[in-house]
Amino acid sequence: MKIKLYTGLGSGNSYKIDLMLKLLSVPYQAVNISIPKQEHKAPEFLAITPFGQIPVLVDDDQVFTDSQAILCYLARAYGGANADQWLPTEPGSLAAVVRWLSFAANEIQNGPTMARAIKLLGWAMDYDQAVSQSYRVLRILDDHLGKTNWLAADHATIADIAGYPYIFLAAEGGIDTMSFNNVMRWMRQLEALAGFWPMPRIPNLPPVPLAPVPD
Amino acid sequence: MKIKLYTGLGSGNSYKIDLMLKLLSVPYQAVNISIPKQEHKAPEFLAITPFGQIPVLVDDDQVFTDSQAILCYLARAYGGANADQWLPTEPGSLAAVVRWLSFAANEIQNGPTMARAIKLLGWAMDYDQAVSQSYRVLRILDDHLGKTNWLAADHATIADIAGYPYIFLAAEGGIDTMSFNNVMRWMRQLEALAGFWPMPRIPNLPPVPLAPVPD
Numbered sequence: 001m002k003i004k005l006y007t008g009l010g011s012g013n014s015y016k017i018d019l020m021l022k023l024l025s026v027p028y029q030a031v032n033i034s035i036p037k038q039e040h041k042a043p044e045f046l047a048i049t050p051f052g053q054i055p056v057l058v059d060d061d062q063v064f065t066d067s068q069a070i071l072c073y074l075a076r077a078y079g080g081a082n083a084d085q086w087l088p089t090e091p092g093s094l095a096a097v098v099r100w101l102s103f104a105a106n107e108i109q110n111g112p113t114m115a116r117a118i119k120l121l122g123w124a125m126d127y128d129q130a131v132s133q134s135y136r137v138l139r140i141l142d143d144h145l146g147k148t149n150w151l152a153a154d155h156a157t158i159a160d161i162a163g164y165p166y167i168f169l170a171a172e173g174g175i176d177t178m179s180f181n182n183v184m185r186w187m188r189q190l191e192a193l194a195g196f197w198p199m200p201r202i203p204n205l206p207p208v209p210l211a212p213v214p215d
Numbered sequence: 216m217k218i219k220l221y222t223g224l225g226s227g228n229s230y231k232i233d234l235m236l237k238l239l240s241v242p243y244q245a246v247n248i249s250i251p252k253q254e255h256k257a258p259e260f261l262a263i264t265p266f267g268q269i270p271v272l273v274d275d276d277q278v279f280t281d282s283q284a285i286l287c288y289l290a291r292a293y294g295g296a297n298a299d300q301w302l303p304t305e306p307g308s309l310a311a312v313v314r315w316l317s318f319a320a321n322e323i324q325n326g327p328t329m330a331r332a333i334k335l336l337g338w339a340m341d342y343d344q345a346v347s348q349s350y351r352v353l354r355i356l357d358d359h360l361g362k363t364n365w366l367a368a369d370h371a372t373i374a375d376i377a378g379y380p381y382i383f384l385a386a387e388g389g390i391d392t393m394s395f396n397n398v399m400r401w402m403r404q405l406e407a408l409a410g411f412w413p414m415p416r417i418p419n420l421p422p423v424p425l426a427p428v429p430d
Contacts, residue, residue, distance in 0.1 A: 050358060062307050066314040073310035089304065092277050095288035099281040101313070105320045126341070143265060 003028035006048070006056040008035050010120070010202040012113065012165035013067040014055040020071055020161050022197040024078045035121070068101045071158040086158050096152040100159035103140075104166075111137040113166040115173030119208045131211045134175045138183060141167070145182035149189070156193060164190050165199065176210040218243035221263070221271040223250050225335070225417040227328065227380035228282040229270040235286055235376050237412040239293045250336070283316045286373040301373050311367040315374035318355075319381075326352040328381040331388030334423045342389075346426045349390045353398060356382070360397035364404070371408060379405050380414065389423040 005021065007014035007030050021028050033039045033054050041052050049056050049065045057064045057073070064070045075086035088094050111134035117123040118130060141163070144151070152159040168187055170177050177183055190196070220236065222229035222245050236243050248254045248269050256267050264271050264280045272279045272288070279285045290301035303309050326349035332338040333345060356378070359366070367374040383402055385392050392398055405411070 050355065064307075064310050064314070066317045068317045069310040069314035072313045073306050076304070076309060077306035089291070091288050091292035092279075094291060095279050095284040098287045098313075098316070099279070099284035101317070102281045102283045102320045105317045106324055109321055110325070125344075129340075140265065 001027060001029040002060060004031060004058040005029070006031045006033050006045070006054050006058075008033045008040070008054045009200060011035065011054055012116075012169050012199070013053075015165045015199045016067045016161055017055045017057060017070050017074070019165075019197055019199075020074050020158065023161070023193060023195040024074060024080075025195060026074070026078045068105055068158075068162055071101075071162055075158050085153075085155055088153070088157070093153060097157050097159045100151040100157075101162050103137075104159070104162035107133070107137050107140070108163060108166050111135075112170040112173055112175050115175055116166070116169055117173075119173050120202075120205070130173070131175065132214070134170065134173070135214055138167075138170075138175070138177060138180045141186075142180040142182045145186045150186070156190065160186070160190055168199070171210065172205060172208060174208040174211045176213055179213055216242060216244040217275060219246060219273040220244070221246050221248050221260070221269050221273075223248045223255070223269045224415060226250065226269055227384050227414070228268075230380045230414045231282045231376055232270045232272060232285050232289070234380075234412055234414075235289050235373065238376070238408060238410040239289060239295075240410060241289070241293045283320055283373075283377055286316075286377055290373050300368075300370055303368070303372070308368065312372050312374045315366040316377050318352075319374070319377035322348070322352050322355070323378060323381050326350075327385040327388055327390050329388075330390055331381070331384055334388050335417075335420070345388070346390065347429070349385065349388070350429055353382075353385075353390070353392060353395045356401075357395040357397045360401045365401070371405065375401070375405055383414070386425065387420060387423060389426045391425040391428055394428055 005017055005028050007018060039045060040054050046052055048063060051065050055067055055070060057070045064073050072087055076083055079086045087097060111130060114125055115130040115134050118125050118127045150156055150160050151163055167177060167183060220232055220243050222233060248260060254260060255269050261267055263278060266280050270282055270285060272285045279288050287302055291298055294301045302312060326345060329340055330345040330349050333340050333342045365371050365375050366378055382392060382398060
């Protein structure tokens with residue numbers, strides 16, 4: 001198999017890439033890295049990437065890190081006739097996609113991703129702050145998706161693939177997405193894409209009480 | 216003037232765009248938004264961007280937010296013969312640039328940018344955590360720049376423009392960059408680019424003691 005993906009159960013960032021490969025019908029070999037066993041910080045993995053983070057995508061002799069960057073790579077290298085749909089080259093449309101890639105890398109990361117990491121992995125961060133950031137993120141997304149069907153275009157782009165996983169997983173961090181109607185509609189619509197593949201869930205997770213949505 | 220840039224004194228994210236426009240010799244009108252006066256949260260500014268953040272670039276009737284996205288836009292729309300240098304289209308090279316754009320949007324943002332915001336703007340975040348994240352960021356950058364001249368290619372790309380400002384400003388947050396030799400060399404090299412324009416500094420800032428670099 002030409003493409004190898006280092007991925008991990010429960011990692012939304014890894015799932016972004018799993019999902020994109022499935023949507024593009026690109027065959028690949030998945031190599032599971034156990035986060036609970038800290039395999040992403042082991043010397044043999046750090047030899048592949050000094051960042052010590054999954055996902056990592058290896059295509060022949062090229063090593064790619066950062067889920068947003070890997071999405072760009074896959075769209076342009078394997079998007080075929082749809083490459084420009086997934087990641088436009090026209091400057092204004094490209095900027096719209098990158099705008100929401102940054103939102104996934106920063107705002108979503110510091111909100112729902114963080115809240116979940118605190119609850120699931122015991123990260124020593126401020127949970128209340130992550131909750132309030134999460135609801136700020138959901139409000140921005142919901143307002144935006146009230147005006148457009150998809151985040152960055154009138155069709156799915158890699159910005160949607162980048163944004164989806166940690167919004168979908170938000171409840172595992174105690175974040176209530178149910179009352180954000182446009183966000184819910186957008187998730188269901190993404191799940192209806194041809195080739196969509198649901199994320200394998202971590203079994204037997206303890207339930208996390210949902211933090212109330214602020215007025 | 217065709218291009219209008221909403222910018223703010225002391226904003227490294229705004230400076231990224233100021234700098235890029237200068238490097239591309241693109242004329243523009245700068246509109247100053249006062250962060251101390253909270254003008255970025257005023258209704259007239261929120262009507263331009265619901266994110267309530269600077270920079271915002273307006274080109275004719277197109278409104279662009281997020282400094283990473285604006286850099287992509289400028290590279291492709293105004294890069295001329297050098298567009299592919301600033302932001303490559305070849306999938307692997309593009310992914311390398313986006314990898315470091317994400318690093319600027321996330322790792323640098325949560326490290327040196329955060330440390331400075333806590334000291335300068337009184338953000339209620341954990342300073343020790345921002346310091347430790349800052350030195351983690353500097354270590355990664357320094358190791359990487361020990362192997363390559365520029366972040367994402369053998370020449371300057373928008374990844375360097377995205378990464379530079381908050382590393383340059385790190386001392387204002389008490390972060391000591393001086394002992395990271397490759398990072399210092401990279402900054403001096405960027406400052407030697409044709410068209411480089413230094414960031415206007417906030418006058419009379421109180422000095423912040425430098426946090427010691429961990430072993």
